[in-house]
Amino acid sequence: xxxxxxxxxxxxxxxxxxxxxxxxxxxARHYDSDLRIYENFTAQTGIRVNVIEGSDQQLLQRLETEGxxxxxxxxxxxxxxxxxxxxxxxxxxxxxSAILDDRVxxxxxxPDNLWFGLSARARVIFTRKGERPDWxxxxxxxxxxxxxxxxxxxxxxxxxxxxxxxxxxxxxxxxAAEAWAQGVADNLARRPQxxxxxxxxxLAAGECSVxxxxxxxxxxxxxxxxPADRAVAxxxxxxxxxxxxxxxxxxxxxxxxxRYAPNRENAIRFLEYLVSDEAQSIFAxxxxxxxxxxxxxxHGPVAPFTEFRNSGVNVSVxxxxxxxxxxxxxxxxFP
Ligand code: FE
Numbered sequence: 427x428x429x430x431x432x433x434x435x436x437x438x439x440x441x442x443x444x445x446x447x448x449x450x451x452x453x454a455r456h457y458d459s460d461l462r463i464y465e466n467f468t469a470q471t472g473i474r475v476n477v478i479e480g481s482d483q484q485l486l487q488r489l490e491t492e493g494x495x496x497x498x499x500x501x502x503x504x505x506x507x508x509x510x511x512x513x514x515x516x517x518x519x520x521x522x523s524a525i526l527d528d529r530v531x532x533x534x535x536x537p538d539n540l541w542f543g544l545s546a547r548a549r550v551i552f553t554r555k556g557e558r559p560d561w562x563x564x565x566x567x568x569x570x571x572x573x574x575x576x577x578x579x580x581x582x583x584x585x586x587x588x589x590x591x592x593x594x595x596x597x598x599x600x601x602a603a604e605a606w607a608q609g610v611a612d613n614l615a616r617r618p619q620x621x622x623x624x625x626x627x628x629l630a631a632g633e634c635s636v637x638x639x640x641x642x643x644x645x646x647x648x649x650x651x652x653p654a655d656r657a658v659a660x661x662x663x664x665x666x667x668x669x670x671x672x673x674x675x676x677x678x679x680x681x682x683x684x685r686y687a688p689n690r691e692n693a694i695r696f697l698e699y700l701v702s703d704e705a706q707s708i709f710a711x712x713x714x715x716x717x718x719x720x721x722x723x724x725h726g727p728v729a730p731f732t733e734f735r736n737s738g739v740n741v742s743v744x745x746x747x748x749x750x751x752x753x754x755x756x757x758x759x760f761p
Contacts, residue, residue, distance in 0.1 A: 448474040449692040452489065453502040454482040455679055459712035466708075467699045473692050482508050489517050494686045499693035502544070502681040507589045509541050509680050510745015518682035523694055529701040529719045533740045534678055541682035543741065544700050545715040548734065549590050549675045552629055552637040552644070552664045564668045565594065565675070568636070569609025577610060578625040578634035581618040582755035586640060590675050591754060592747035593739050597672060600750060608758040617761050623647060623655075630661040637662070640677075641728055645714025648727035659727070666734040673735035677744070678718065 453460070456479055464475035480488070482503050489496055501517055503509060512518060518540040526535070526542050534543030551562070561567065568577060580587065594603040615634035620627075622639035626647060629637040641664060648659035666674040681700070683693045699705055706717040710724045716732055717724060724732065754760075 446474070447472055447689075447692060448476055449689050449696045450497045450499045451475060451477045451502060451696075452485045452498045452500070452684075453477055453479050454485055454504060454508075455479075455502050455713075457712035459708055463700070463705050463708050466704065467696060470699070471692075471695060473695065475696070486512060486515055486517065489684065490515055496684060496686055497688060498684045499687040499689045500681050500696060501684055502679065504679040505585050505589060505677055506680075506741030506744035507585050507592070507748050508745075509536070509678075509682075510742060510748070512682070513540050513742075513745070517684055519685045519687070519690075521683050521694055521697065523698060525698045526701060531718070531720070533736075533738050534680075534718050536682070536742055537740065541680045542697060542701070543678035543680045543718040545679050545706075545710045545713070546718050546736070547640045547642055547677050547679075547715050548666065548736070549586060549638065549640050549677065550664045551667050552626060552639055552662050553635060554629060554661055555663045557635065558663070558665065562636070563665075563670065565590075566598075566606060566668075568613065568638070569606045571609075571613075573613040573636060575613065575615055576635045577613045578615050578628045578637040579610070579618060580621055580625060580638075582752075582760040584621075586622070586677065587638075588748050588751045588755075589677055589744035590638075591751035592744040593675050593737060595747045595750055595754070596739050596743045597737065600754070604754045604758060607754050607760055611758050611760040614761070626662055627658050630658040639664075641731065642714040645727045649714070664731075666731075668737070669735055673737040675739075676736040676741075678741050679715070680741075 468474055489498055489501065501512060503512065520539045530542045594606055622643040625637040625639050626644060628634055644659055644664060647655040650656055668674060681697060683690060687693050701719055703722050706719050706722040707724055710717045711726055714726050714728045
């Protein structure tokens with residue numbers, strides 16, 4: 427009788443997932459419009475999307491603590507460096523999907539398909555409108571002594587700068603990258619303060635003549651309810667660096683299927699949906715980012731700026747070189 431009951435119990439357990447088709451998302455992205463994507467997916471597949479939001483570190487810690495018992499099927503985060511940290515923590519499992527392989531360019535997914543890029547963000551150079559020096563084209567030029575006291579950029583401890591530095595190590599070699607970092611540090615207009623938006627505000631206010639920021643922060647200022655923010659966006663312009671050579675530095679937000687995903691098939695279907703034209707457009711628009719899938723139409727202030735060359739460096743390099751990037755920043759005294 428006991429044996430019979432436990433067999434019945436097992437049968438019930440096995441049947442449970444079929445009763446409630448769902449996929450559980452741990453997301454370090456927080457945009458209201460992402461909800462629309464989840465609703466569309468549910469409408470098309472009948473699979474309910476449960477979302478737990480948190481900071482990157484909170485969610486990673488939670489995944490590690492929960493281990494094999496974690497309900498998470500997918501982990502979503504921002505920046506190649508953080509995806510690398512998640513890989514190091516053993517959070518992901520490889521995914522074999524012809525749709526994901528086909529839609530996501532090779533440099534925007536993990537070499538073993540542990541994660542896939544979902545949207546792209548370019549880190550570019552801003553000047554006030556019409557005031558770009560005619561010789562200023564590449565990241566390398568930020569170290570030019572002609573820019574002494576002219577550059578606004580956030581702190582070197584920020585992950586966006588660490589990832590950018592990691593790419594410079596990859597494309598220049600460590601020695602040249604260190605000389606570059608020294609040159610940029612020597613050109614700072616002020617001790618780094620605030621986020622990317624604050625660099626654009628300082629640029630508009632005349633505290634510096636060149637600023638480094640991700641493009642989507644400019645998009646956010648352009649769409650702001652605050653007229654002062656819109657005035658900042660209107661006063662400045664950006665260009666994509668290194669367009670006559672390797673291309674601009676691009677980072678991603680991305681996601682992978684977790685190692686112990688209880689709803690693995692649903693998770694893969696969900697990732698495949700996220701790279702559909704429909705989801706890509708909403709996903710990119712939610713933060714004024716760019717779709718990871720080439721040719722998808724977007725809207726909003728950055729829509730006219732989708733055509734540019736990116737460096738093609740695999741985003742996983744940002745994590746691989748992160749420790750060395752931090753060491754270089756420290757050695758040259760980049761604040
Ligand atoms: Fe950001």
